[in-house]
Every structure is written in structure tokens, then in C-alpha cells.
Amino acid sequence: MKTIELKNVSKLYNKDVCALNNVSFTVNQGEFVAVMGQSGSGKSTLLQIAGLLDSCTSGEVLINGENVSELDKNKLADIRMKTLGFVFQSFHLNSHLKLYENIMVPMLINNEFKNRAEMKKRAEELVETVGLSHRIDHYPSELSGGEQQRAAIARAMANDPDFILADEPTGNLDSKNEIMIFEELKKLSDSGKGVLVVSHNEAVMDFADRICIMKDGVLSEK
């Protein structure tokens, strides 16, 4: 079983601000886990550490059983490329690339793709998966917020990762699009991906298999 596991992880900033306090947490393959909490509760920090975007002060982080806590940043980048996909609140689509080209961005550093034709084919498949085939040649500025976030989800799937980590994916969307995004993420977990969503949006509760609450750096399951 593929997992992201945090064991007794703590994160201190400036030696006195405790963002995470001895947190143990697991996301399994095929699971949709939502972490909720107020601003400043430490949920984003949890996602950063689980996603290898930041290091922990103490504890262990294991990806698919491998302890990655002490690896250098190049190896961590490699693990992120192969194993993790990210969806952020701000979409971060490149305004100079078309939709399918944006989806190709993570593939450009993946040597498993022999040429751009292969990348484009994969991008087209992902675009179809998120229901944006009719917008494939459009630039991000021509897409709605919901469409951009769906494009970001497709991009997160570019290298066929085991896990998708989403930080407030509906933060910039209206309620109709929020549901659409959570539905897309649910589809991914149903297809066997592990999905970790950090959100203060209560709508996520209707889609998550597990809900965890962060408060003052401490995680508890609901």
C-alpha cells in the first residue's frame, strides 16, 4: 500500500512558534483526506511537510515506506516529481502557455517522456479527464476560475503521481465551482490516488473519506 506517513512530526519557526506539535498522520492510496482548521492552525504547514515542500524540526516523514526526512533537496525534488502532484489556491498557470502546454510543464523534467509528442498525448488525455477538451488550445486568461483549477488538477496528474496534495483548492472559486473541484479530486481518489486536501471550506466534508482537524498545531481526527 502506498502511503504518506508523518511520525511524531513537529515544526518550529524561530525556535518559539510551534506550527506542528508532535503530529502523526497517514494518507493512504485511494483515500481522500481533508484537513480542516482555522487560519494559523498549522494545516498548511502539515501539507508542506507531507508534500516535502518544507522540512520538519523533528520526527520522520515516510513516502511509500521510505524515510525522506534526511534527503537532500535534489532527491526530494525527484520524489515530488514522481510521487506527488500539487494543486494550489492560486492555480499558478503560466499565462504564456496554452492549457495543454501548462499541463505539460511537470513532464518537461521527466525523462520518461521521450519527446513532446508523447507529452502532448498525455496532456490531451488529462484534459479530457477533467472535461476541458474544448478549451485545450486556450490560454489561462481565457478560462474561468473553475476551468483554471481543473487545468491545475490535470497538471498535478501529469507525471501520474501516487498522491495529490491540494492547498485550499477552492479558495478563489464560487460555490458551484467548489463542488466541481471537490468532485474532480474525489474522482482521483476513487481511481486509486491518495488525496490530501487542506481547506477551511466545509463543503469538503461531503467528499472526504477522513476528516482531520488542526488546532494550534495539534491534529485530531473527526
Added chain:
Amino acid sequence: MKLTNIRFFATANSKGNSKNSIIKVLMILLVTSVSLIPSFTLTVASAVNEYKNDFRARCLELDPWLKELTDDILDSVRNINHVQEVDMLKGMRSQLFSINQVTDNNGICEEWQKEIEERNAAVQALSLIGSEKMSVIAGKDLDESPSFCCIIPSLFYPFEDTENYNNLEYIDGESLIGKTLTVTANDGEYYETLYNYFDGEQGGNEWIRPAALEYKLKIVGVYYASPTANGYFDSIYVSEETGRLIQETELEAGGYDLNSDETLVEKWWNTPSLRTHYVIVDDYDNIPYVYNEISKLGLVCADNPELGIKESVLIISKILSVASVILLIAPSVLLVIVLIQSTVSNLKKRRGEIGLMKAVGYSDKNIFFCLCYEQLIVTLKGFFVGGIISLILIAISNFYNNHSSYVNRLYIVDWSGFLTLLSISLAVSVVIPVVCQLIALKRLTKIEPKDAMNNM
């Protein structure tokens, strides 16, 4: 990350930077600055430096105005640092001869005869001095030829109608090799400065009136007349021996007895210490020093060679050099400032995007190469446009100068020099953006993957 992928990514992003237009314009300016004016600078400097080595450019005229040039005095001059040799002028300094006829093996050249009769033709004849060797670019030089031969300039214009100075139809000197000029000394007189110390007093000047004899001078070769020099396109050279013979026969035919010392002219001819000499300096740049040292000896010496480098050319050469330096430094500095500013603001603006790239696995190296390539696309576009502009301007300039006055030939740019400068500007257009990215590298490495989580 493969180069093709870097190119793909960078090509798209290169459109996005708002400062790209400024960078492109600065790049065009830089390329034209590096390749255009410096091409002229190099061309002029090269011609000047080449001519500086010329015998005539290092020749100072030494006259017995205040003192006779005795052997002791000449030895003192020879002992001055940087003096290569001192030679007596045995022939003509510069004597005007009318051309009466041009002949070849078949007789009179009819097309020439017509020109001479309609337009009047004359040449300035100079005789070689001492060890001087006037090298030829075609035909034979005077060392290999008997007496009464001459060499003419590669672009020859002996006619007196020089009103349209900027549009003379020069004659290709090579086409005249093998022909013979029949010439006569103009007016049969010239003015010579003589000093008579026989009675311990300073002497005076005398008109020498040699006979207007006719001479036949066979053209054996052609020399390159540098447009930097003060010479003219009607100057021909004869050997020292030919010059001496011409002077001798003229004086004798004019009634002087060169075996006696009765008249001033005869004494002057037979007394080496009363004759004009030339001081040959080892390097053009040492002329002021040698002049000062000779002056300290109480002698009268020219401070500049008669056929030295034109003052105007030296001034232009200096102006071009200064302009080249300014034009190289100013746009370069401006470009570096704009590029660094653009790079830094670009990184700030794209912090979230770069954070995302790092989040999905891009290394600092991958991102650095992408950003470099983005910048190179812009600077290289500027290089190509600037290069084409320079190329066209140089081509137009060369065409104009090639069909213009002889002096303007000085500004005909050598294409290999221009291409070298263009290559330098290409190197600059590659190096500067890379250096600017390297300067910003620290900022790049400080962007964290988690910066993608900031809501921008």
C-alpha cells in the same frame, strides 16, 4: 532537462517580460555600437599604424640652416636615441614634371596622348633616400630596375583638373606598368635654400635654374599610396641614382660646372655639409623626442615628416577611438542595469510560478537554464537586428567611399575586422544575460517550493 524542453518553455515565457522591448532596443544599440563605429576605428587605426612603419612617415628633414651638417654633427645626430640613420638627399626632394607623352612597345599610346593634350598632365617626382626601399604591390621595385625607371601610385591621377576632387576617375596604376613617361621639368627652375659658410657668415637663398630637359621614365611598378599620408596621387618615385642623374644633367645643361666650386650652386652641390639630409626615426611615435634632441643640438629640423600622417586623419582616429570606447561602455552598462533590474523584478513577479516549478520537481539548475534561455532569446533577437543594421550601414558606407575621393578610401571597412567585432558583440549578447542571471541566482535559490502556496 533536455535542451529542446528548455527552449520550448523559454520561448513561451520570453514573450511575457514587459522589459523585453527595452532590452531588445538596448541590444540593437549595443551591437551597432560594438560593430559599427569600432569598425571604422579599426580601419583607420590599422591604416595609420601601417603607415607609421613607412619610411617616409619616419623621415625628418634636416637642413643646414644654422650650422653646416659636418660629419661630427651628423654623428651626434646618429647617436641620438631612436635615430636609425641619417642620409643625404642626393636626388630631388619633389620636382614637378610635365608629361609630354606616354609610349609603350608599340609607340605612342594614342588614348593617352589625347588626354594629355586636352587636360595637361604632370607628376611630382621624388627620389628615394639612402636605404629607403619603396615596396611595390605589382610589377618590380626600383632596386630590381635600371636607372630612369619609376614607380607610380596604385591609384594614379596626373591631370591638373582636380576641381571635382571628390569624384576623380583614378587610373589603375597597374595598367600602366611597362609604359614609358616622357617628362620635362616644369618651368625649368626651382628654388633651393643654400647656406654659405665659407666666409664664416650665414649664407642665403638662391634660385637654381637647371635646364628643362626631357627624360624618359619607364614605369616598372606600382606602390600602395596610403590615404593616411600627406602624399598625392600624382607622386612618382625614382631611385636615388636616377634622381642624382636628373639633377646633375639638369644643372650641367643649365650651365653649371659641377667639377668646380666657383658658384654657390656648384659649391652647394659638391659640399655634403651644405646639402639637405634626412633623419630616419625608428618609430613614428618617437619623432617628438628625436626632434627635441636635434633642436638641443642647435640644428633646424622639421618637426613632422613631409609625407607624414595627415593631421586630420590623426584627429579622426582619436575621435573614433574615444567614440568607440564610449559607445562600447555606455550601452553595455545600461544593458546590464536593465537586465539585472528585469531579472530581479521577473523573479519577484514569478515567485509563485517558480515555487510551483520547484514543487513539481524542477531543480534550481533547470530553472536557471530556463531563465537564461528566455533572456538569450531576447538578446539574440536584438543581436540579429543590430547585426543586420550594421551590415547594411557598412555596405552602404563602403560603396560610397569606394566611389568617392581617394582620401575616403581610408574609411573602407575591412569585412574580416567587422565580422570579428560582430562576433564579439555576439559573445557579449550571450555573456551579459548569463552573467545577469548568475547575479540573480542567489535570489532564485531563495525561492522555496512552498512559495507556491502563497496566494499571488
